[in-house]
Amino acid sequence: MAESASTPAVVPPVRLLMVVPDVVGEKMAGPGMRYVALAKALAPFLPVTLAVAESGSTALDFGTLNVTVRTWHDHKDLQKLVDECDIVFCQFFDTNVVRYALRAGKRVVYDLYNALPIETIGAERISGHTDAEGKDREYAELLRYFRFASKAGSYFVTSNERQRDWWLGYIMASDGIRPSTLGGRGPDDIVGLAPFGMTESDPVQQRSALRGHHGITDDDFVLIWAGGIWDWFDALTPIRAVAELAGTDSRIKLVFYGTVHPNATIGKPPAVDRAEELARSLGVLGTSVIFLHDWVPAEERADYLLDADAALSAHKQSLETHYAFRTRVLDHFWAKLPSIVSSGDWFADYIEKEQLGLATPPGDVEAMKAAISRLSTDVDLRERVVGNIERVREDWRWSATTRELREHLTVKVDTLAFRPEPADTEQDSQAQLGTGALSGWALARGLIGRVGHRLRLGRLARLLRPTKR
Structure with a gap:
């Protein structure tokens, strides 16, 4: 016809x-x-x-x-x-x-x-x-x-x-x-x-990848750094903060995971070596500050994220910071983890506005210590933040972005x-x-x-x- x-x-x-x-x-x-x-x-x-x-x-x-x-x-x-x-x-x-x-x-x-x-x-x-x-x-x-x-x-x-x-x-x-x-x-x-x-589905933990391993117990307060350490990031400030807090609260553990890139051309950045050396010099390497270098397969990262209590991302004050979009923060939202971030970039402003965590000035060890202490001790704050994350996270599904x-x-x-x-x-x-x-x-x-x-x-x-x- x-x-x-x-x-x-x-x-x-x-x-x-x-x-x-x-x-x-x-x-x-x-x-x-x-x-x-x-x-x-x-x-x-x-x-x-x-x-x-x-x-x-x-x-x-x-x-x-x-x-x-x-x-x-x-x-x-x-x-x-x-x-x-x-x-x-x-x-x-x-x-x-x-x-x-x-x-x-x-x-x-x-x-x-x-x-x-x-x-x-x-x-x-x-x-x-x-x-x-x-x-x-x-x-x-x-x-x-x-x-x-x-x-x-x-x-x-x-x-x-x-x-x-x-x-x-x-x-x-x-x-x-x-x-x-x-x-x-x-x-x-x-x-x-x-x-x-973020993926349309929520994270599901198949196994405990942190607790019960690496000296981390169920009673510990686990901070996770979810990604690599590149030039513009500042791993040294949170390491110093955790090292100082370790003297009074041994429950606080900072875990860096996936620090060696799966592409061999990129591999292990020099910033990772500097971070490890600082942790070693402060006496917290392998105890309060733990590095897991292997890149975690995408479908397994929930096993690590869901073992954490909060997530941390810190950067230097730079031109890059003003225009940056820290994609790792989306894993914080995906796992409903309160964020501790350095101020100055787009996501820090968003996190402060929507009350999804705490922002501290770049390089400020005392402010970082205060933020970690506050989140580790204030259960009501963490619950409020998780509720706020649940409110905004649908805006970050791939179908929306x-x-x-x-x-x-x-x-x-x-x-x-x-x-x-x-x-x-x-x-x-x-x-x-x-x-x-x-x-x-x-x-x-x-x-x-x-x-x-x-x-x-x-x-x-x-x-x-x-x-x-």
């Missing part, structure tokens, strides 16, 4: 290619967890292809969800994946393949969920360089990449309002928006919010403008396939000083893709 003239044609959903920037599978850090969770959240609304290239990844099971996992080894594989999609979603992606995608009429959505230029500028080392000249050179290469992304992206997502304002300024200063291309779009249609989220992205990939897809290939004004075409051993997030993280070996950002793709395997 012929279709009625009044019956609108059925428009198939766009095909989304998500280029994963890190290891995925059994052991995942934040970036890998993010892309797997995004795929699961978006798959009910459009077909998703997950492009995985990172060494160390293991099999993923998406059940009946409309997610296809594909591996790639070189630029030809990537181009084939681009041919089969309508929109590319990526954090880092070789500029030549992006140019190929734009010439083919594809649209690129950049995931700017962390302000990497802000993280990088204050790092101890950049691509292994600690001298000002070397750091400046490598930093300039990083900015070159994001200037290219500003011109190539049809849409961008980030984590909070502060970051959105910063990225809007960066994109405009990079000539990513012109009067001819604005098209009446508002800020939300240029840079949307897609922060990290992906709402804007989902709308722009489905209902508002027409607002994602087709972008022309950026002019080759900064020789970004030199970002050719190189001999780098790993891709994406791992090498970017090497760039900003999470690893000590000497990686050079160089022509970027050398840092953004693996060798042919």
Whole structure:
């Protein structure tokens, strides 16, 4: 039967290619967890292809969800994946393949969920360089990449309002928006919010991973540091606070877990060694302050979190702090743990406003001691905080945090403008396939000083893709 003239044609959903920037599978850090969770959240609304290239990844099971996992080894594989999609979603992606995608009429959505230029500028080392000249050179290469992304992206997502304002300024200063291309779009249609989220299901403890182990008893008050210790974090202040409190209250235990990254390129940051050395010098290593270096598989982290009484995240006072979005705090909410955090970043303001824990000035040992003592002794306070967490935590499910992205990939897809290939004004075409051993997030993280070996950002793709395997 012929279709009625009044019956609108059925428009198939766009095909989304998500280029994963890190290891995925059994052991995942934040970036890998993010892309797997995004795929699961978006798959009910459009077909998703997950492009995985990172060494160390293991099999993923998406059940009946409309997610296809594909591996790639070189630029030809990537181009084939681009041919089969309508929109590319990526954090880092070789500029030549992006140019190929734009010439083919594809649209690129950049995931700017962390302000990497802000993280990088204050790092101890950049691509292994600690001298000002070397750091400046490598930093300039990083900015070159994001200037290219500003011109190539049809849409961008980030984590909070502060970051959105910063990225809007960066994109405009990079000539990513012109009067001819604005098209009446508002800020939300240029840079949307897609922060990290929590799984739809609540945590379930399969075993006790802390209590009954490592000298921790059921009577102890356990503080957990849920994640790595990077340049901008301050593990030393809580260690000093706990060491001083240990003299009068041996129940207080601070546990760092997952301090060695599952990606061997990143591994164990120097900040972890410094933290351990301080705990050793204060006589609390292995007693009041415990380091568990193994990266905990995502499905097992509830075993650790649910053994804790509160969670702690402390950072230094820095430029990075103002724009940061501490994704580990979502694990605090997921496990209904009161937070002790350093003030100054977005989440600290949110935690104080919603009364989800206590915030202390960065580097203030006395304030940290007072916050720990208060939470460890005031049962009524902890119960009130847990009640407040229950009130807000539904706002942080992945189904909620992906709402804007989902709308722009489905209902508002027409607002994602087709972008022309950026002019080759900064020789970004030199970002050719190189001999780098790993891709994406791992090498970017090497760039900003999470690893000590000497990686050079160089022509970027050398840092953004693996060798042919």
